[in-house]
Amino acid sequence: MPGSAVVAAETVGRVSLYRVLLSGLQQAGIKGVFSHQLSTSAGVSAAQVRRDIITLGYSGSPQHGYDVAELIESIDNFLDAPDGQNVALVGVGNLGRAVASYFAGRRPKLRLVALFDIDPEKSGRVICGVRCYPQEKITEVVRSERVSIVILGVPAPAAQAVADACVAGGARGILNFAPVALRVPPGVYVENLDMARSLEKVAYFARKAGG
Numbered sequence: 001m002p003g004s005a006v007v008a009a010e011t012v013g014r015v016s017l018y019r020v021l022l023s024g025l026q027q028a029g030i031k032g033v034f035s036h037q038l039s040t041s042a043g044v045s046a047a048q049v050r051r052d053i054i055t056l057g058y059s060g061s062p063q064h065g066y067d068v069a070e071l072i073e074s075i076d077n078f079l080d081a082p083d084g085q086n087v088a089l090v091g092v093g094n095l096g097r098a099v100a101s102y103f104a105g106r107r108p109k110l111r112l113v114a115l116f117d118i119d120p121e122k123s124g125r126v127i128c129g130v131r132c133y134p135q136e137k138i139t140e141v142v143r144s145e146r147v148s149i150v151i152l153g154v155p156a157p158a159a160q161a162v163a164d165a166c167v168a169g170g171a172r173g174i175l176n177f178a179p180v181a182l183r184v185p186p187g188v189y190v191e192n193l194d195m196a197r198s199l200e201k202v203a204y205f206a207r208k209a210g211g
Contacts, residue, residue: 032066
């Protein structure tokens, strides 16, 4: 595998999608796949698939394509930290609970180790198998649990203060569901997921497609 150089976010996103698709093939008992087959499912060109896989330091053969199990292993080595990474979730409402439930057994190298919420009735409880702490303890717990990734499921007005507390504790990656642009220092990566805006975009193009 190549060195630790950072690749483009778009490349990481495609490689993550390839892993999902390959896992489906593996579960179906398929042992080999060609770039054009993977590209059809991924919605990109076969040339793009080959370039992305070269980034992993893995190569197939023109006759047999890629070994599915070996390619999954190569992607695992590329995407996942060897010892895993700890994740915290702030905001245990309906969205937060859904995200916490999703974690169960999905990605062993991403461990959900702490929840936070402003509701005092949730503090001290174990929810979805994870202990919930009051939000005022974010910095302390993020630091003590060595959390590197935080998921924000809080209202927009609270998002920046929560992000600041997480970064102060040592978090270096934020998945942000709040519809607000976060200000973070260099070296902290933010991925914004605004479901309402995405739905409005889909609604617009669905209306245009309908004539």
